[in-house]
Amino acid sequence: MTTDFRAHFDFAIAFANGGGMQGEGFRLDVPREEMTSDQVGALLVAHLGLALVSEVTIRDLLIVAETHRGSRGVDAQGDIDAPAARRVIDLSHPIEAGLVTYPGLPAPTITSHLTREDSRARYAPGTEFAMDIITMIGNTGTYIDSPFHRYADGGDLASLDLDTLVDLPAEVFHLRDAWTAERRGIAAITLADRDLRGAAVLLDTGWDRHFGTPAYGVGSPFLTEDGARFLVDAGVRLVGIDALNIDDTESGGERPAHSILLAAGVHVVEHLTGLDAVPPRGARFTAAPPAVRGFGTFPVRAFATVAAPH
Known part of the structure; x- marks a missing residue:
């Protein structure tokens, strides 16, 4: 699994047309552990969406292993290389008989309409099926x-x-x-x-x-x-x-x-x-x-x- 990194730092930003801004204890997603203050400063400007920046000063920079939070300007995967494939992440709770999703709502029940044993009399030798009935409220699982x-x-x-x-x-x-x-x-x-x-x-x-x-x-x-x-x-x-x-x-x-x-x-x-x-x-x-x-x-x-x- 790829490790995420975040930079912790204080900063001061000056603008070419006058004025500036500063922050303390700022945290920012970064793509890798080894980064210079200039590189972090560039990411900070991209994250904040700033224009006409003349100078960025980064102080007390510390980069630690920490889950990304979604900073703009940083690849969400934390990987500079192009992806070679895709993976699927299941975000659903499995449904089973008796599952309580929301307190007070009925849990699902699962019963047989046709058992495998009974199906053997209906199909050719060696062929069998199961057909089941689920009764549930729509507010079940995910x-x-x-x-x-x-x-x-x-x-x-x-x-x-x-x-x-x-x-x-x-x-x-x-x-x-x-x-x-x-x-x-x-x-x-x-x-x-x-x-x-x-x-x-x-x-x-x-x-x-x-x-x-x-x-x-x-x-x-x-x-x-x-x-x-x-x-x-x-x-x-x-x-x-x-x-x-x-x-x-x-x-x-x-x-x-x-x-x-x-x-x-x-x-x-x-x-x-x-x-x-x-x-x-x-x-x-x-x-x-x-x-x-x-x-x-x-x-x-x-x-x-x-x-x-x-």
Whole structure:
């Protein structure tokens, strides 16, 4: 596995047309461990999107092995070479009989319609089949919400355009150290450092570690109302989270994130898992449900494809 590196430093920037700016304790993704202050300075300028810079001073530079957070101007893979292949990262929870996805909702049941033993009487010798029945609520495992889930006149699963579900550019926000029990909401300002138009925005909170346990249903991180409005204005196509709900389920019956995103035709995928294995940028995301008419929510096999290094 490729090691990620981040630079820790203080900086001062001067502009050719006057003025300047400075920062302390800044952190920046870098492509390799051995980098000069000038190289880090160039990446800093690219990350901040600055123009007319005349001088960059980097102080107290320390480069450490640390997971990338998605700095602009840095290859998401941390690899200078071109990729030789691609790999697939599964982001879905397996479904099995008795699985509790959301506290209070029924767990799936799986029964046989035709057992292998019974099928032997119907087919040629040596040929047998199993045909099974699964009964489950649409909100099972890793699933997608269509507008019909929230709005009676919204589009159902069969209406969803595959172009908005398949091979989307993924923008992953690794937020495991960005929220606390006292501040669970993911706000707009946390998501404001990238161009997100047309992307699948995936929120990696680490809450999936509790999936299938009572702890999963209490204290879960969520997307705030202003965060949802920001993502709609940014032109995203899909928002996914590895937690109990895109909304705060402990604040009463209001569901502003669902309401805002689904009204704008932005798909919502909940109960993702394994997002820590997906780079901040450069991956492609897919989460397509079956085309069921008159149905608003259904499990998906969500996955990311990423470039594999030589």
